[in-house]
Amino acid sequence: MSNTDDRHAGEGAPAKAWLMGTLGWFLPGFGHLVQGRWVRALLLGGAVWACFVGGLWMGGHLFVVTGNEQGLAALLQVPPMIANLGSGVLYLVCWLFGVGFSDDPLHAARATYEYGNTFLLVAGLLNYLSMLDAFDISAGRKS
Amino acid sequence: MRHFMVMTAFAALAAVVFGTVAKDSNRDRIVYGLKVFAEFMLIGLVLAWILYFLP
Numbered sequence: 001m002s003n004t005d006d007r008h009a010g011e012g013a014p015a016k017a018w019l020m021g022t023l024g025w026f027l028p029g030f031g032h033l034v035q036g037r038w039v040r041a042l043l044l045g046g047a048v049w050a051c052f053v054g055g056l057w058m059g060g061h062l063f064v065v066t067g068n069e070q071g072l073a074a075l076l077q078v079p080p081m082i083a084n085l086g087s088g089v090l091y092l093v094c095w096l097f098g099v100g101f102s103d104d105p106l107h108a109a110r111a112t113y114e115y116g117n118t119f120l121l122v123a124g125l126l127n128y129l130s131m132l133d134a135f136d137i138s139a140g141r142k143s
Numbered sequence: 144m145r146h147f148m149v150m151t152a153f154a155a156l157a158a159v160v161f162g163t164v165a166k167d168s169n170r171d172r173i174v175y176g177l178k179v180f181a182e183f184m185l186i187g188l189v190l191a192w193i194l195y196f197l198p
Contacts, residue, residue, distance in 0.1 A: 040163055043159055043160075043163045044159075044160055044163055044164070046159075047156045047157075047159045047160045048160070050156055051153075051156050054152065054156075058149070111145070112145070112149065115149045115153075118153070119153065122153070122156075122157065126156070126157065126160045129160055129161075129164050130160065130164065132164075133163070133164040143167065
């Protein structure tokens with residue numbers, strides 16, 4: 001693709017591409033599904049959903065800034081919360097129902113607690129990649 | 144065994160996403176996905192052995 005084509009692809013992107021990206025973030029796999037890329041939707045969405053559900057099943061912990069933290073502790077909650085937020089509606093539903101946010105010692109004592117944390121963080125990060133892929137496809141930067 | 148299964152699941156899920164979003168042809172995607180999976184597994188096992196000898 002020439003530079004001129006690249007520029008046009010970038011200019012033509014806006015509204016639809018942003019919408020696809022947002023849909024992809026909100027419901028993992030949906031951004032691709034709407035564009036008729038159902039194999040990609042199945043693979044990407046399936047991986048993110050499996051990662052998230054697996055993380056919860058292993059007893060992982062979702063991060064949130066509550067405002068009760070003091071100083072640096074609040075800042076330390078922000079990066080993992082951003083990673084968790086990548087899961088879109090999965091994170092929001094858990095937040096609404098209070099699932100996965102408990103921070104009790106009994107929960108943390110589970111052998112798979114840290115694995116669960118990692119799976120939940122990575123689910124969000126993988127969905128950010130998936131979201132960017134949906135954006136790029138819609139913008140015509142990717143086939 | 145549980146640790147190995149979890150590591151395998153993690154490597155497989157990450158490899159699926161990496162393989163899907165990267166490259167241009169299906170063949171390249173599959174090869175890249177398998178490569179990412181193998182790298183995750185290999186690095187995980189190497190790190191596990193290194194950490195095993197640390198007190």
